[in-house]
Amino acid sequence: MxxxxxxxxMGVTVAQMIYAFLAILAGFLGRWVSTFVLAYVARLAxxxxxxxxxxxxxxxxxxxxxxxxxxxxxxxxxxxxxxxEPVDLHHFLLALAKGLFIVLMVWFGMRLTDGIFTRWAEKxxxxxxxxxxxxxxxxxxxxxVFLILLGIAMFLQNxxxxxxxxxxxxxxGGAAIAFASKDTLANLFGAIVIFLDRPFAVGDWVExxxxxxxxxxxxxxxxxxxTFANSLITMPNANLTxxxxxxxxxxxxxxxxxxxxxxYSTPPEKVAQAVQAIRDLIASYxxxxxxxxxxxxxxxxxxxxxxxxxxxxxTTVWTEFMAAQERFLLDxxxxxxxxxxxxxxPTQTVHVASLPAPGSHAGATR
Numbered sequence: 001m002x003x004x005x006x007x008x009x010m011g012v013t014v015a016q017m018i019y020a021f022l023a024i025l026a027g028f029l030g031r032w033v034s035t036f037v038l039a040y041v042a043r044l045a046x047x048x049x050x051x052x053x054x055x056x057x058x059x060x061x062x063x064x065x066x067x068x069x070x071x072x073x074x075x076x077x078x079x080x081x082x083x084x085e086p087v088d089l090h091h092f093l094l095a096l097a098k099g100l101f102i103v104l105m106v107w108f109g110m111r112l113t114d115g116i117f118t119r120w121a122e123k124x125x126x127x128x129x130x131x132x133x134x135x136x137x138x139x140x141x142x143x144x145v146f147l148i149l150l151g152i153a154m155f156l157q158n159x160x161x162x163x164x165x166x167x168x169x170x171x172x173g174g175a176a177i178a179f180a181s182k183d184t185l186a187n188l189f190g191a192i193v194i195f196l197d198r199p200f201a202v203g204d205w206v207e208x209x210x211x212x213x214x215x216x217x218x219x220x221x222x223x224x225x226x227t228f229a230n231s232l233i234t235m236p237n238a239n240l241t242x243x244x245x246x247x248x249x250x251x252x253x254x255x256x257x258x259x260x261x262x263x264y265s266t267p268p269e270k271v272a273q274a275v276q277a278i279r280d281l282i283a284s285y286x287x288x289x290x291x292x293x294x295x296x297x298x299x300x301x302x303x304x305x306x307x308x309x310x311x312x313x314x315t316t317v318w319t320e321f322m323a324a325q326e327r328f329l330l331d332x333x334x335x336x337x338x339x340x341x342x343x344x345x346p347t348q349t350v351h352v353a354s355l356p357a358p359g360s361h362a363g364a365t366r
Contacts, residue, residue, distance in 0.1 A: 017080075019076075019079045020075075020076035020077075020079045020080050021076075023072045023073075023075035023076040023079060024069075024072045024073060024076050025072070026072050026075075027068050027069040027070070027071055027072020027073060027075075028068075028069055028072065030065075030068030030069070030071065030072065031065035031066065031068045031069050032065075033068075034061075034064045034065050034068055035061065035065055038057055038060065038061045038064065039061075041057055042054065042057045042058070042061075045057055051119055052116075055112065055115035055116055055119060056112065056115075058111070058115060059108055059111035059112040059114075059115050060108060060111075060112075062107075062111070063104045063105075063107050063108040063111070064108075066104060067101065067104050070097060070100055070101060070104065073097060074094070074097045077093045077094060077097065078094070095158055095159055095160065096159070098158050099155045099158045099159055102151055102154045102155050102158060103151060103155065105151070106147050106148065106150070106151035109147045110144050110147055110148075113140060113143050113144055113147070114140070114144075117136055117137075117139065117140040117143075120136050121136050121137075124136055135195060137217075137219075138191070138218075138219065138220055141219075141220070142220070186236075186237075186238035187220070187221040187222065187236050187237040187238045188220055188221065188237070189237075189238075189241075190236070190237030190238045190239075190240055190241045191218065191219065191220050191221070191237045193237075193240075193241050194218060194223070194237060194240060195218075199240075199245045199247060200215050200245060200247050200249070201215065202215050202216065202217065202218060203215060203249075204247055204248075204249040204250070205247075205248040205249045206225065206245060206246065206247050206248065206249070207245075207246040207248065208225070208235065208239075208240065208243055208244075208245050208246070209239075209243050209244075211225060211227070211233050211235070212227065212228070213225040213226050213227035213228060213233065214226045216232070218237075219237075220237075221236070221237060222234045222235060222236055222237060223235050223237055223240060248316075249316075251316045252316070253289050253312040253313060253314060253316065254312060254313045254315065254316050254321045255310075255311075255312050256309065256310075256311050256312065256313065256325055256328070257308075257309070257310050258309050259298060259301075259306050259307065259308055259309070260274075260278075260306070260307045260309060260332070260343070261301055261303070261304025261305065261306050261307075261343065261344035261345075262274060262304060262305050262307065262336075262341050262342065262343060262344055263304065263305070263342045263343070263344045264303075264304070264305060264344070265342070266305060266341055266342065270339060270340065270341050271297055271305055271307070271341075272297070273339050273341075274307065274335075274336060274339060274341045275295055275296065275297055275307055277332075277335040277336070277339065278295045278307065278309060278332060278335070279295045281328065281331050281332065281335065282295065282311050282328075285324070285328070287313055287314050287315060287320075287324050288311055288312065288313055288314065288324070288328075289311070289312040289313070289314055292312070293310060293311035293312065294308065294309075294310040294311070295307065295308070295309050295310070295311075296308050301344075302346070303344055303345070303346050303347045303348070304344030304345075305344070313325070
């Protein structure tokens with residue numbers, strides 16, 4: 001048996017092969033054990049009041065299992081007498097194993113970030129403020145990008161590359177990079193301005209320039225607006241800092257402003273009754289604001305006597321506003337019909353100063 005274990009194949013003894021195999025097998029066995037143990041711990045954690053332990057265990061499950069496998073591979077590499085010429089394969093594989101540990105740590109950090117921010121997003125939906133709904137996705141993406149960049153730097157440093165020299169080289173070309181990415185930086189600062197000034201939030205109905213719709217997402221570079229035609233418009237954040245933003249969702253009331261014209265054959269007494277009838281209607285509505293409204297005889301138009309109507313509904317919901325306005329207009333029509341007041345429409349009266357005599361040359365020609 002000792003002779004068999006001491007026998008070599010390509011410079012590696014059978015005993016070393018067996019030890020390496022057992023190390024790798026132990027790694028996979030450790031992955032199975034870790035999965036079983038964490039499943040049991042997760043059941044216990046689900047009975048606690050806090051959810052952070054559930055998030056931590058869920059994020060740790062897969063990275064920890066693969067870490068056990070990586071430990072087995074690491075031990076196997078240390079057992080095997082790998083060649084050092086022309087490449088120190090032993091040193092390279094150990095450095096690669098450490099780098100893969102860094103990858104697993106980054107993976108765990110990203111899973112933990114997703115779990116924590118998903119929980120925070122659920123809590124944010126229950127609050128009245130929409131600022132947290134906007135900030136949480138951006139913070140999540142920013143933290144994940146930071147973890148990835150940190151992991152890349154640590155991996156390269158572990159593999160023997162000088163990260164400091166790399167950063168110094170990037171610093172030399174920083175001006176060129178900044179010039180090339182000036183639009184991206186402008187959009188980033190635009191996003192910061194949006195979060196500080198808060199001209200709108202996710203879900204608001206806005207009108208920006210000639211675009212109108214509902215804000216669907218605010219990112220670091222762009223803002224996405226869902227139009228009423230159900231198309232999706234992507235606007236650079238830099239444009240939002242220089243464009244007037246009309247936030248219709250911030251309305252506290254909706255305005256009704258119109259001019260109602262009655263015919264010139266309507267006597268002044270009937271016009272006054274029509275004005276009073278509209279005033280009585282507005283005063284009788286519970287869904288109209290009573291703090292300020294106006295109904296006045298405005299003046300003499302080209303083809304009508306004009307009545308100005310200026311009032312507000314308490315609701316700002318578009319469908320409810322349209323229903324209230326429809327009822328208001330129909331009630332005005334009924335009141336005018338009961339009063340015998342006719343609505344005017346555009347007309348023209350042509351006055352002819354004189355006509356040619358029947359026997360004249362112009363009359364004969366005509």
